[in-house]
Amino acid sequence: MSLYYYKDMFKVDNLEEAKNIILTEEAQGGDHRQRWERETTYMQSxxxxxxxxLNGKTVLDFGCGIGRLSKALVEKYDCHVLGVDISPDMRRMAQDYVGSDRFSVISYEMFCALAETGSLQTDCAIAVYVLQHVYxxxxxxxxxxxxVRDKLLVLNLKHRAVPVIDSENGAKKFYLDEQPEPRADVGLLLAEHFEQQRQLELAADKISVVDxxxxxxxxxxxSK
Structure with a gap:
């Protein structure tokens, strides 16, 4: 069996499909509709x-999807949010879903080009349920x-969940890698590039499979 990274896993036709893949059904947490309402409100806290x-600040929403958390940010704070996402479908929906002039969205490719040259600078950033999926x-x-000039908030699985496609039968799934090599270990990599300031306690009744x-x-x- 040969598995290949499948970025089109996040290709969707409508808002409901987008919500379903952003927050999948969990036996302990309910379906995507229940999780959407519960977890979005909780993320604000x-x-x-x-x-x-975050008033007056610029925030990068890395892996913004259709703008679930960007919308929560612009509704709560007088801030500007820049979303980044790999999916053209989700980027297209995000502008309408957030519905604010204080929100813009760019492609992953544009983010890479701007960040690499230092042309993109934001005060803070969030990466929620995304670094576990990236290639x-x-x-x-x-x-x-x-x-990022100041702070980065990351909510992540303890293991990787990589979108893949089976070359033999075309099956699409999230491949779980519980012991990633150092170059793919999100926690280790973040520690190399950033200073960890604190770990937030997660509420078991708000985040599915919190452990x-x-x-x-x-x-x-x-700087040294």
Missing amino acids: LFAEGLGD DPAHDIGLLEKA KHWCRIYGKKE
Whole structure:
């Protein structure tokens, strides 16, 4: 069996399909509709606890999807949010879903080009349920280091969940890698590029399968 990274896993035709893949059904957490309502509200409290007052700041929403958390941010704070996502379908929906002039969205390719040259600078960033899925975590975390001036909030699985397709039968799934090599270990890579400031305690009644997740706040490392 040969498995290949399948970025089209996030190709969707409508809002309901997008919501279903962003927050999949969990036996312990309910379907995507229940999780959407419960977890989106809860994430606002995590942002306040971990990132503080975001009024007047620019926030990067890395892996924004259709803008679920970007919308929560612009509704709560007088901030500007820049979304980044690999899926053209989700980017297209995000602008309408967020519905704010204080929100814009760009492609992953544009983010890479701007961050690599230092042309993109934001005050803070969030990466929620995304670094566990990316093709090259080392590359993306390195670019986040260049793009974020202050704090980065990451909510992630303790293992990788990589979107793949089976070359033999065309089956699509998230491949779980519980012991990733160092170049793909999100926690280790973040520690190389950022200074961990704190770990936020996650509420078991808010985050599905909470024991398999962590939420940490990172800051810029001091120059030596």
